[in-house]
Amino acid sequence: MKKELTADSAAAAARHARYGTLPERIRFEDMTEEVESAPGGAAASYDPEGSWKSYSCLALDLGL
Structure with a gap:
């Protein structure tokens, strides 16, 4: 007995x-990695004296 192909099974x-086929599922544990951050990180690179250089104000830009 031969199995007949329908339109749906032929399309499949x-x-x-x-x-x-689809690739194997990746576990969540394999997608994440925990690493220790370097001491000082972003806090050490902040310079309050130089932060005015990147300050943006629309009133100052328009000369008001």
């Missing part, structure tokens, strides 16, 4: 032939 077979 064509999709499987073209794209194959």
